[in-house]
Amino acid sequence: MVTMNDVAKQAGVSKSTVSNVFSKKRPISKEVSEHVLQVARQLNYKPNYFARSLTTRETRIIGLNMRGEKAKFSQFHLSLINGVLRQCYERGYRLLINTLAEKYANRVEFQSSDPVDGEILLDPIEKDPRIEECLEKNLPMVVIGRTAREYSAKVATVDNDNVEAAALVTEHLVGLGHRHILFLNAAKKRTVSIDREAGFQKIIRATYQDIDQPFIAYKAEEETAIDYGYERTLDMLRHNPAISAVIADTDKVALGVYKAAAELGRVIPDDLSVMAFSDEPVFLSEFSPALSSMKLNSELLGMEAANTLIDQIEADSPSVKRTTIATDLILRASTEKNKR
Amino acid sequence: MVTMNDVAKQAGVSKSTVSNVFSKKRPISKEVSEHVLQVARQLNYKPNYFARSLTTRETRIIGLNMRGEKAKFSQFHLSLINGVLRQCYERGYRLLINTLAEKYANRVEFQSSDPVDGEILLDPIEKDPRIEECLEKNLPMVVIGRTAREYSAKVATVDNDNVEAAALVTEHLVGLGHRHILFLNAAKKRTVSIDREAGFQKIIRATYQDIDQPFIAYKAEEETAIDYGYERTLDMLRHNPAISAVIADTDKVALGVYKAAAELGRVIPDDLSVMAFSDEPVFLSEFSPALSSMKLNSELLGMEAANTLIDQIEADSPSVKRTTIATDLILRASTEKNKR
DNA sequence: CTGTTAGCGCTTTCAA
């Protein structure tokens, strides 16, 4: 392996000169600089990332931390990553995807600080141990989603206004005369689930004082999105035929709903209105009929998260910036007046 | 920051004892080990990644290297990443997504060896400079796709048999009586494009000796997949109404083809047969009519690539394993006998 | 503008 020393000797200069030719942290005369660079090229020398990071304490890598066993990306995650990556690219950072945290967490050989300058935390629950850990380690972080109130003065977040988004979706359906609405919500512990439920309930309660138990289901972590939509819809509509509208957590869940509706002989939108929280601009229009949805702009979420995090890293001061990314109600053909 | 020294002092042992408690590289008595671990926990100590990697020369990170400016993931990439990630998770590696290579390549401050134990190279062209670089640096690598022949004894690859896949697709269409087939191929320089073209040409040439110039288009790097499918189909079918079938590079391209067909008043599959090289199992069936396709099994590609790479890293010897991932012809409703 | 020196936090001989 070629080291800085080799280059220095070969070029007849000192190590620190070579170092500064590469880091540009202090001025080096053009002649020396070019000579060093030429020798370096000839020896095929590349500075060692670790040796450098060991002293500078910076890596120019940001981490993307997913929770849970599966580490499987959805459409939402995909757009989000594309957003993160775009900003990483612009600002000269790399992205480290960290999935092993959970599995190897208690194996002593794997315990080590992550080689990142900061972390983006995905799919938070209210009291997320990952947040505590970053706080303790004093590691810059941005949470995508909402955190428990006690953290609100301590951590930066980027999120949609999920209470509002769910309220708007519900309002739209209520405005069409739907009274018995099935809400296929995300997994119960997730903050996004809690917020959307609040928005849903707010409208239902305000409109129908006599309903005491709205139809809400929660996704189980292990079940696939499509199965969740399919089975819960089948089950709920069979027991409660009065249900005339479904709000799905994601477009994959909606796909399951479509499948169940077909099986039950319910025509969308005439016999059943369907909406989803979704994003994917391409395939969405391939639903037949086209799926009305609440667009979450996840690519923007990702871009904003990366930007906030990098700002924080470079300003070298913890930020508690809280950004809300707008959602857009996109009405297509899957919702219709309640004819029941 | 808490260091190994702090733990050692606090626990009343030597640095190397602490080191070995964590690395398990030499036996430490149970009592000492537990005591050290307890002190470490109490001080909230985590071994420093860089200091460790500086001496061990391993990072337990593998790199995913994308070519080009945009760094935008498609469906294909998404499944592939999911495959890679699953294996990383199983085998205790992290994934570093490296997009800045290109942009910062000639900026001296960013020149440094990547902090990875090996790299997965995506979307290769025949003589890819990235391959040369890994070879020079002696860095384990796996290329997803085919490489130029001169590398075939030097680098491991994981790929579909794209010549065969394209031949099968073409054969299917030819079997249905299609003679004038438009092939919307990938960007010209990519190996996948070269291979598929060969398979396509092979069948066309063998069947129709009188055709001297089959209809082949190539995607431009900057144009979106949908636009490519849409505009090229519109253009080609207008000038060559005899075209009765289209082979699309990806499902997004096929989406553009569907759009163009609708605009031209061509009913799929009666007036136009369409096929694609694709993968996405969920949305694919939402094409109307359902899209016949050649399934690439990209999640398998990703899993195999990660496995091959990690094997290579752990065996500490360069591998030239070449794996071919099977493709599956999935016939749905978008292809039909040529009625023209 | 350049050189010298002293670490960064860890692993790894070597010795006990």
Add this chain to the structure above:
DNA sequence: TTGAAAGCGCTAACAG
């Protein structure tokens, strides 16, 4: 089974 000492390749403070 443990400790002491010598680096890994680089940056940074100091000196010139």
